Amino acid sequence: MAGDFCDTLDKAAEDERESTLRRTLIHAIDTQGYLDADVAQEAVVAAALVATQCLDGEPVNPHFGPDQPLPELSTDLRELAVQALDRVLGEPSELAQLWGEANKVGTWRTNLSRL
Known part of the structure; x- marks a missing residue:
């Protein structure tokens, strides 16, 4: 799923990449009721990509991130990433x-909180 989302970003024109991230984050935020794992995974990837541009943000792993560089992102995406x-x-x-069923929810939550 993360790879698919990164492929989507790579296929998007450079001026569409930010809006793709924004739509993905908002989709997760606005989902009422049960949040499907596919939507959640894309939101996590989008949030991680936004976090790379924050002060002290970790760079994207070249094996898992998009091949094409992201443009400088609007800082308002940071709040959307937190909400997502x-x-x-x-x-x-x-x-x-x-993650709870896999008994790894604590590690997962810790990793997400670092974003």
Whole structure:
């Protein structure tokens, strides 16, 4: 799923990449009820990509991130990224449920909080 989302970003024109990230974050934020794992995973990837441009942000792993560089992103995406991550971590969220079933929810939450 993360690779698919990065492929989508790579296929988008440079001036469309930010709007692709924005739409992905907003989709997760605005989802009412059960948050599907696919939507949540894309939101996590989008948030991680936004975080790379923050002060002290970790660079994208070249094996897992998009091949094409991202443009300088608007800083308002940072708040959307936080809101999307809050939604992914909240209930009802299939991704949170799956990590809980794997008994790795603590590590997962810690990693997401670093973003």
